Amino acid sequence: MTDVQQPGAAEEHHLEHPNYWVVWAALAALTMVELGVAFLPWSRRVVVLLLIGLAVWKALLVALYFMHLRFEKNRMRIFALAPLPLTVIIVIAVLTEFVW
Amino acid sequence: MQWILPDGASTFAGDIDFLYYVILVITGIAFLVVEVGLVWFAIKYRARPGRRATYTHGSLRAELVWTAIPAVTVVVLGLMSGGVWNHVKGRHSAPAEALPYRVLAKQFEWHVTHPGPDGQLDTPDDFTIRNQLHMPVDRAVVVHLTAEDVIHSFFVPAFRVKQDAVPGMEIPVWFEATKAGRYELACAELCGLGHYRMGAEVMVHAADEFGSWTAAQAAARTQ
Amino acid sequence: MTHAPVMRPPAQRELGAGVYNEKLGIWVFLGSEVMFFTALIGAYIILRFATPGAFAEPGKLLNVPVTAVNTFLLICSSVTMVKAFAAANMGNLKQMKLFLLATTVIGAAFVGVQVYEYTHLIHAGFLPSGIREGSELAELALAGELGLGRPDPAIAGIYGSTFYTMTGFHGFHVTCGVVCLAYATTKAFRGKYTQTDHRGIEVIGLYWHFVDLVWIILFTIVYLI
Amino acid sequence: MTTVAHPSEHTTHAGHELPFIRKYIFSTDHKIIGIQFLLMSLVFLFIGGLLAMLIRWQQAYPGSAIPGAAVLPETMAPGGILLPEFYNSLVTMHGTFMVFFAIMPLLVGVFGNFLIPLKIGAPDMAFPRLNMWSFWIAVPAGILMLAGFFVEGGHAAAGWTAYAPLSANPEFSGVYAGQKLWLLSIAILGLSSILGATNYITTVVNLRAPGMTWFRLPLSIWALFITAILVLLAIPILSGAAIMLFFDQTIGTHFFAPAGGGQPLLWQHLFWYFGHPEVYILILPAMGMVSDIIANGSRKPVFGYHSMVYAIIAIAFLGWVVWGHHMFQSGMNPTLGLGFMISTLLIAVPSAIKTFNWMGTMWQGNIRFHVPMLHAISFVAMFVIGGLSGVFMASTPVDIYIHDTYFIVAHIHYVLFGGSLFALFAAITFWYPKMFGRMMNPFWGKVHWLLTFVFFNLTFFPMHSLGVYGHMRRIYDPTQYEFLQPLMGLNKFITVSALLLFASQLIFILNFIGSWFRGAKAPDNPWEDNGLEWTVPSPPPHGNFARVPTVHHGPYEFSAPGVAEDYLPQSSATRIAVPPAEGRRVEP
């Protein structure tokens, strides 16, 4: 068949797979930790910061391993991360209305 | 065609008008350069038999020039504008001794609470008038703007004042009239079917006249 | 085949992104999803700062244990999804089918739990417009049990609005994902995916993990903070 | 092969007679889809123009019966006299149709679809079936939007910006189903745009023909590519906001209603966070296509190709951090306003690069004044006026006075009509032969151009004056205010010009439709251009290229030394004798 080369899975099936169960266990464990932290009698500010840190950690695990960003070329990582600054800009700017 | 702004009647009208004219000159020059250039090139380089266009992909030097000049111009413009902006609308720009008013905008009228003879809001001698704002000349006033239903906008063209009135917010806006007389207040934000007729008047009184007017109003209302 | 013009590449076409079209396409599309959730989550963050006291303390109104279980379900479905992809990659098509099926089922379970959560909340009086007057929750709110900064339950309107919109749209995304997964699963059982070509699985997988990722953030900021 | 995305699948099927419905209605051919978008958006352009005529009549002769408008129902214009609530709907829908259903689909839907595969040497889009969906999702959105006129309570009447709470609460606006249909339609149209953008980005990144490196892409493709990114990231914000507003209307949420703890300004922030990138969505493709056409008309390479690319990127990038300039007087934090002022002013810099590089392209050219070129030069001339009026508004203190006046209306129309629409006239006349295989009549093309140019300026230039006098926008009857009375003469003048402007467009309509059936047969390369699309028949067959072209040159090698003609197709193997003397070289 004459055809434009479509590199499909063919080029990828010798990709090393990380141990996904370990990632899964980490995600489950982090969720447990979150539940614990959320109800700690500490200063709200510390708790909130901790929780955000944990959520980012979990999100990173999903993005890096399940979505394979760790194993992608740099240009794909850029594609994936490109919108993030935009998400921050609007929230920060509007917050100045109330926090400033 | 009219490029001259109508007469201003507030202390900062002059600053705003000045900026406007500065921009008018800058953009006027840019306008002439571009339009004259386009017409000139169009005539000079029109296709003629046997001619061939010059093959060039550009000139870095020329491009740097026409990047740098606008860049410097806009930065200067920004700095000039910033000062006036802070003076007129900065968070704490209202003069401390300004006479306070409260204006409630609602579909489709303005309720103006005057401070009364004591010059203070939230005192028993306050009184509210519909669609009229009376104020003294040569004295700063600060209007605390709110809206009841939707967004309106408090616009006094002669004072170069415009500020949206937003439900759920109280926004101070100050100005100082320099000439006594009657001015129009318009609603400048689409607020529903009566938006076009949500006008009111601003009466600027001479200082002594204003005092007696206020006293008379307060007296009439307390009876 | 016909006499129509046929593409005959004189040279290997370069793929700018180095990945096949569908994969690039889904990543691009996820960019727009990020911005969509930015609108919803951004609005929530802003409103939360702007109206202190309108949001109940964690665990007081929303059922955290049930949601934690649900979070766990979604994490499980993510791992089964990626295992399905890995299995396909290794050529273990049987395992692939089973993992796909598992993902679909767990995904559907997530939606089920969310429906259960919604019915309970609505029944108790927590609505998108706020806390229903005279409801069980309204009484708790007035008694100060919910940790609402202001006793007036009407103010919790913004709480209900953001809660239902964010989690609702997330749920909608999960539902779409389940539909796609069900489709992929049937395709898999009909033998349409091979070791060399299982693009569909990778593409749906990326979407599915993204939805999981959004939930991880929502769970924290809506239920725990 | 198994997937839709597979290009050759289509090519191989092309010879088979597809049934009419698959070929012209539910087509997956990017060219047909482009033409479908073209017809749809021209209809909306016409409707938008018609609404503008009603607006203008009311502005000049407030409260007098419009000739012929007596056919409108009682709820809109009893006896031909517009009601104020209907006037608000007119303004809203004029802006909505023009922005969302005319200019945006014309630029992105039509030319994105038609040009991208042809110009990069691809047989079709990366996802042809998705492409078909993107059109067939836009159609119901348009129908919903039209339906709003016929529901009780009238159509949406809160401006195309739909500021809450006016738009959030029917009690304030008197509009019930209309506003909801508006929001629904916008959200659906958004989905269509997002699908389209996904397709364009993937196509440009992955399907470029061999040798078509990034810096050999025509500027039109660069602009469409960057625009697709803007669409992809900006539209979902609007969709999200529209959905929240829809919920405020239907299920009682309180996002934007202060009574329940909502924030009216939040709507404005979200709307303009989308809205400003949106206005660049409406200008960047126009700039790109104009660059192509000016180079062609001048028979010269684009001056400073690389900086033109960087300027597009810079405009798109800066476009994300200036949204607050629409909110200077909204009660937003004034310090934030300062930041927005600076970023807004900075956009003048990349815009200046573009403007002067267009002039540089014409400089020492050998200019052919074909109809597309006339429109393209007018684009530069008019866009600059619009851009320069933007500088007045960008200066926050001056904006205090001119915000929400006709100065803004003048700005809108100079950038959108003088800019985007002139570029579209240029683009439509330029690619018409490739789309339909026939030439448009050049004589009537020139007449249309001249009349449009003259009446456009007579209509919109005086609006600056109205603004300078403080004439508010969106007001039903200017005679309500004393200070506006002296302006009624000017208002009448504008209206007469606008009517003539509208009438001039009929020439274009006739030329467009007439040439379709009677135009001279178009050769493959009527404008002697370099783009890959001109190497294939007009109109190109399904699958576009008989063989995948190999690209050897940049897009603008006009008048290159050592080449006999004054153009050099991108796929030609001819070598250029001497590299350009001055400045940076585009990869030869």
Ligand code: HEA
């Ligand atoms: C295609 C659409 C388009 C484009 C390209 C632009 C371009 C610009 N716009 Fe415009 N704008 C709109 C469409 C557009 N706008 C619309 C629809 C509205 C109204 C929305 C509504 O409320 O309904 C609006 C409103 C609007 C406002 C809000 C006004 C108000 O409501 O009070 C402002 C304020 O800053 C603004 C500024 C600008 C600026 C600075 C640019 C710049 O990008 C322009 C840059 C270009 C130049 C400056 C010219 C070229 C440069 C030179 C020749 C060099 C020399 C120049 C200098 C030295 C200064 N626009």
Ligand code: HEA
């Ligand atoms: C691209 C955008 C665009 C275009 C082209 C126009 C075109 C016109 N506009 Fe528009 N206008 C807006 C965008 C546009 N407008 C926006 C965004 C607003 C703000 C809305 C708001 O406030 O919410 C506005 C507001 C606005 C107002 C302010 C109303 C108010 O504030 O009260 C006025 C008043 O005069 C006006 C007038 C006109 C006129 C006379 C035209 C004329 O140029 C019209 C001439 C006619 C045509 C251009 C149609 C020609 C048709 C074809 C060429 C089709 C060919 C078809 C086939 C071949 C099948 N417009």
Ligand code: CUA
């Ligand atoms: Cu009040 Cu317009």
Ligand SMILES: [Cu+2]
């Ligand atoms: Cu803008």
